[in-house]
Amino acid sequence: MVMNEIEELREAVALANRVLHHTGLTTYLGHASARIPGTDRVLIKRNGTIAVSMDTTTIKDILLADLDGNQLDGQSVGKLPAEWPLHAEIYKARPDVMGVVHTHQRWATTFGIAGAKILPVQHPVHAAVAGEEIPVYDESYAIVTTDEQARVVAETMGKRLTCHLRTHGMVFAAGSVQAAVWTAVDLEYQAELTYLASQIGTPNTIPMLFMREHLERRKAGQAGNSWSYYQWLDEDENIKSNRARQVQL
Amino acid sequence: MVMNEIEELREAVALANRVLHHTGLTTYLGHASARIPGTDRVLIKRNGTIAVSMDTTTIKDILLADLDGNQLDGQSVGKLPAEWPLHAEIYKARPDVMGVVHTHQRWATTFGIAGAKILPVQHPVHAAVAGEEIPVYDESYAIVTTDEQARVVAETMGKRLTCHLRTHGMVFAAGSVQAAVWTAVDLEYQAELTYLASQIGTPNTIPMLFMREHLERRKAGQAGNSWSYYQWLDEDENIKSNRARQVQL
Amino acid sequence: MVMNEIEELREAVALANRVLHHTGLTTYLGHASARIPGTDRVLIKRNGTIAVSMDTTTIKDILLADLDGNQLDGQSVGKLPAEWPLHAEIYKARPDVMGVVHTHQRWATTFGIAGAKILPVQHPVHAAVAGEEIPVYDESYAIVTTDEQARVVAETMGKRLTCHLRTHGMVFAAGSVQAAVWTAVDLEYQAELTYLASQIGTPNTIPMLFMREHLERRKAGQAGNSWSYYQWLDEDENIKSNRARQVQL
Amino acid sequence: MVMNEIEELREAVALANRVLHHTGLTTYLGHASARIPGTDRVLIKRNGTIAVSMDTTTIKDILLADLDGNQLDGQSVGKLPAEWPLHAEIYKARPDVMGVVHTHQRWATTFGIAGAKILPVQHPVHAAVAGEEIPVYDESYAIVTTDEQARVVAETMGKRLTCHLRTHGMVFAAGSVQAAVWTAVDLEYQAELTYLASQIGTPNTIPMLFMREHLERRKAGQAGNSWSYYQWLDEDENIKSNRARQVQL
Numbered sequence: 001m002v003m004n005e006i007e008e009l010r011e012a013v014a015l016a017n018r019v020l021h022h023t024g025l026t027t028y029l030g031h032a033s034a035r036i037p038g039t040d041r042v043l044i045k046r047n048g049t050i051a052v053s054m055d056t057t058t059i060k061d062i063l064l065a066d067l068d069g070n071q072l073d074g075q076s077v078g079k080l081p082a083e084w085p086l087h088a089e090i091y092k093a094r095p096d097v098m099g100v101v102h103t104h105q106r107w108a109t110t111f112g113i114a115g116a117k118i119l120p121v122q123h124p125v126h127a128a129v130a131g132e133e134i135p136v137y138d139e140s141y142a143i144v145t146t147d148e149q150a151r152v153v154a155e156t157m158g159k160r161l162t163c164h165l166r167t168h169g170m171v172f173a174a175g176s177v178q179a180a181v182w183t184a185v186d187l188e189y190q191a192e193l194t195y196l197a198s199q200i201g202t203p204n205t206i207p208m209l210f211m212r213e214h215l216e217r218r219k220a221g222q223a224g225n226s227w228s229y230y231q232w233l234d235e236d237e238n239i240k241s242n243r244a245r246q247v248q249l
Numbered sequence: 250m251v252m253n254e255i256e257e258l259r260e261a262v263a264l265a266n267r268v269l270h271h272t273g274l275t276t277y278l279g280h281a282s283a284r285i286p287g288t289d290r291v292l293i294k295r296n297g298t299i300a301v302s303m304d305t306t307t308i309k310d311i312l313l314a315d316l317d318g319n320q321l322d323g324q325s326v327g328k329l330p331a332e333w334p335l336h337a338e339i340y341k342a343r344p345d346v347m348g349v350v351h352t353h354q355r356w357a358t359t360f361g362i363a364g365a366k367i368l369p370v371q372h373p374v375h376a377a378v379a380g381e382e383i384p385v386y387d388e389s390y391a392i393v394t395t396d397e398q399a400r401v402v403a404e405t406m407g408k409r410l411t412c413h414l415r416t417h418g419m420v421f422a423a424g425s426v427q428a429a430v431w432t433a434v435d436l437e438y439q440a441e442l443t444y445l446a447s448q449i450g451t452p453n454t455i456p457m458l459f460m461r462e463h464l465e466r467r468k469a470g471q472a473g474n475s476w477s478y479y480q481w482l483d484e485d486e487n488i489k490s491n492r493a494r495q496v497q498l
Numbered sequence: 499m500v501m502n503e504i505e506e507l508r509e510a511v512a513l514a515n516r517v518l519h520h521t522g523l524t525t526y527l528g529h530a531s532a533r534i535p536g537t538d539r540v541l542i543k544r545n546g547t548i549a550v551s552m553d554t555t556t557i558k559d560i561l562l563a564d565l566d567g568n569q570l571d572g573q574s575v576g577k578l579p580a581e582w583p584l585h586a587e588i589y590k591a592r593p594d595v596m597g598v599v600h601t602h603q604r605w606a607t608t609f610g611i612a613g614a615k616i617l618p619v620q621h622p623v624h625a626a627v628a629g630e631e632i633p634v635y636d637e638s639y640a641i642v643t644t645d646e647q648a649r650v651v652a653e654t655m656g657k658r659l660t661c662h663l664r665t666h667g668m669v670f671a672a673g674s675v676q677a678a679v680w681t682a683v684d685l686e687y688q689a690e691l692t693y694l695a696s697q698i699g700t701p702n703t704i705p706m707l708f709m710r711e712h713l714e715r716r717k718a719g720q721a722g723n724s725w726s727y728y729q730w731l732d733e734d735e736n737i738k739s740n741r742a743r744q745v746q747l
Numbered sequence: 748m749v750m751n752e753i754e755e756l757r758e759a760v761a762l763a764n765r766v767l768h769h770t771g772l773t774t775y776l777g778h779a780s781a782r783i784p785g786t787d788r789v790l791i792k793r794n795g796t797i798a799v800s801m802d803t804t805t806i807k808d809i810l811l812a813d814l815d816g817n818q819l820d821g822q823s824v825g826k827l828p829a830e831w832p833l834h835a836e837i838y839k840a841r842p843d844v845m846g847v848v849h850t851h852q853r854w855a856t857t858f859g860i861a862g863a864k865i866l867p868v869q870h871p872v873h874a875a876v877a878g879e880e881i882p883v884y885d886e887s888y889a890i891v892t893t894d895e896q897a898r899v900v901a902e903t904m905g906k907r908l909t910c911h912l913r914t915h916g917m918v919f920a921a922g923s924v925q926a927a928v929w930t931a932v933d934l935e936y937q938a939e940l941t942y943l944a945s946q947i948g949t950p951n952t953i954p955m956l957f958m959r960e961h962l963e964r965r966k967a968g969q970a971g972n973s974w975s976y977y978q979w980l981d982e983d984e985n986i987k988s989n990r991a992r993q994v995q996l
Binding site: 724727 | 854856987
């Protein structure tokens with residue numbers, strides 16, 4: 001990637017972090033990152049020592065680091081998040097992954113806490129995110145801040161799009177940061193619908209046959225037209241009225 | 250219909266698409282359409298290759314097509330949605346239908362997923378939308394994008410206002426696009442109330458006797474005063490703050 | 499009451515209707531009214547032939563009528579609502595009632611549909627609205643638009659603050675329109691908390707001993723400091739962003 | 748504390764009250780207070796005779812009082828809240844407590860009403876607020892407005908961060924008003940997640956081992972980076988659109 005492509009990716013990572021707020025999945029906690037293709041370098045949102053709403057993340061808040069955990073720029077802006085290893089170890093274990101997202105989103109997190117399964121219940125393109133059973137990392141109750149813990153998360157996750165962090169939240173990995181964000185958003189609706197439907201009946205699910213190609217596309221990094229929607233939304237002034245809609249996420 | 254009447258109908262279809270966002274039933278997925286009376290032509294929202302919030306749909310986003318699937322204008326704007334057959338086959342099967350709506354709205358979709366029945370529980374005029382048992386299309390798990398699939402949907406729907414697409418969403422058909430939109434909105438509240446009431450007791454329902462005339466009016470295309478409310482709402486600047494209130498719908 | 503007092507009451511009724519929207523209990527359906535003390539005259543929001551968001555109700559939308567159902571002014575603005583008898587028969591049956599409110603509010607209506615009891619669960623001042631068991635009118639499934647139906651509602655309601663209209667909504671009656679509105683708002687939270695608490699345990703309730711005086715005050719027309727809050731809220735520009743937050747109510 | 752430090756604390760208390768609204772825990776009911784370190788003086792939001800949205804609380808609305816209940820300034824602004832003893836008795840019983848918060852927040856209050864336990868289910872730092880079983884004050888159904896009642900609340904609360912007021916709401920006490928507010932916010936999400944998870948399975952919980960230090964830090968008054976987030980949010984114009992989002996709290 002040449003320099004302006006790296007800056008474009010840095011902007012995409014900033015947008016990804018903003019989108020996690022626009023779609024109600026985060027307030028000031030959580031982060032999205034992207035790997036620079038063909039390198040051992042990653043762009044990630046800085047830590048939250050001075051915390052602000054994630055929908056204000058700009059290119060200035062995105063730091064460059066290598067997979068050994070060395071911060072390569074932005075030292076005056078901030079530091080790598082404490083959960084940096086969560087991203088790094090996934091990038092190390094999976095050469096195909098180009099984007100990682102971590103949230104405490106309400107509905108998906110509920111399923112991890114309950115030890116229940118999010119089912120693929122709505123629309124093969126979107127339900128694909130729940131097509132493969134979502135693994136659960138629960139080896140440690142502490143926040144994942146060490147390489148050793150994160151290695152176990154990556155191992156638990158295998159080649160899948162998503163992993164529950166049992167009493168914590170979610171982590172997503174895909175072929176692009178855009179596809180990782182879209183996966184987080186789609187899983188949230190699958191989780192909510194699974195929850196609601198299971199209160200009044202037994203949810204019908206979509207067979208993998210109808211979702212396989214959509215799942216593979218996300219893993220390959222395709223984000224359909226969702227990204228154009230998020231970009232449009234991001235430029236809309238009204239989206240700021242979404243702030244503090246929810247209790248801390 | 251003379252030309253300016255067609256343009257008025259085109260504006261009504263644009264407004265219908267915006268209203269589906271204003272009332273929280275969609276974000277950027279879904280569409281409303283209308284048939285030009287006495288013709289085999291239909292006005293429908295363009296596809297979402299570049300996706301934007303549905304509350305920005307304008308007359309420029311509405312395409313004209315015939316029931317053979319030929320797009321007759323707007324080729325520089327976009328293409329017919331992939332789910333075009335869902336609308337077309339209903340118009341073909343039912344000469345009385347003048348408006349069709351498709352959404353992934355939360356509460357009604359939940360009932361389709363669960364195989365549970367939305368009951369007519371609140372106000373005979375509004376509950377009429379749940380007066381007839383809502384049929385379920387579940388022959389295919391794929392998205393309805395072919396004529397053959399859509400023919401089965403239309404057949405399943407019969408002469409009714411609504412049909413569940415089992416693990417996907419809803420489709421509505423009425424005597425006008427305004428009545429189809431109003432039906433989508435009313436069914437969402439009947440579904441939510443059925444859900445909540447069934448968690449604390451056995452819901453009381455309204456006998457068909459009290460809803461029959463209201464049901465027939467919707468099928469005939471009457472939308473009561475709801476449409477004047479939606480028009481008023483649509484002109485209100487504040488409604489834009491409704492964006493991204495929900496996860497992708 | 500002298501003329502400017504009547505105009506002040508007319509403004510209070512307009513504000514009452516706006517408050518029902520500000521607090522999320524209505525969108526464009528429903529109405530608040532007040533009796534002019536010592537007379538057989540009532541001020542009520544006009545019907546909704548051209549429907550607008552209830553938070554736009556102004557003094558111009560408030561009509562004067564007598565208890566025989568004669569509209570005494572505003573003929574160029576609109577007509578009495580179809581549910582006028584619901585208000586009138588309560589005023590006729592109960593000389594102490596000075597304000598009546600009708601809504602389709604979500605949580606309270608749910609309890610009427612389910613045949614479940616809203617319990618007095620939170621704060622003696624607010625829970626007082628659920629201190630007396632709430633009667634249910636379910637003699638007719640039709641909307642209450644005739645004097646005969648409305649007489650039965652008033653009879654069912656007796657001397658209480660609230661009545662369920664089984665598969666329709668709620669009606670509230672108190673010693674002032676302000677107290678009637680405050681009752682609608684408070685009952686909604688009692689209903690929501692009763693619902694939520696009953697999903698995880700058996701709700702504890704407040705004995706009548708602790709609520710009796712608060713209940714009597716409401717019946718006498720006192721609205722505590724809630725009304726000053728609603729007045730303040732009403733003058734805040736930001737409250738308009740509350741529009742179309744919910745599906746039709 | 749020197750004078751300008753006291754004024755800074757007064758501003759922090761005003762901000763604390765606003766934050767309780769920004770985060771959806773209150774509308775116009777409830778209050779936050781802080782003790783001036785090393786003294787028997789407390790800063791608290793004035794009573795609500797003229798009630799306004801809590802997000803408008805300014806330094807002018809904060810009164811100074813001593814623990815005997817003498818109001819020392821702001822007599823022209825208002826009076827001490829009726830629930831002043833709730834704060835005072837906690838400060839008297841616990842020299843380590845520097846901040847107290849009282850709310851009627853939805854999810855946590857639900858658990859008190861139901862006699863159910865809020866579990867530590869999400870993230871050791873945040874779940875710490877539910878690490879110790881939350882005691883329940885239910886000796887009197889009346890609002891706590893007397894010294895005697897409040898002494899029993901303080902006794903029931905012991906050295907813990909939180910106490911349920913059975914059919915009323917919550918009270919929080921910590922080593923700073925910032926930590927008390929943060930605790931209220933965090934407990935609300937733990938309560939919501941406990942509720943949702945228990946509807947679909949048995950919630951997994953975090954052992955105290957992983958939360959102990961975080962719990963101790965809150966009791967000591969540390970509020971992590973949450974306070975910087977709340978300050979940022981407070982200066983954002985868009986947060987005003989959060990008004991009247993909920994029924995009275």
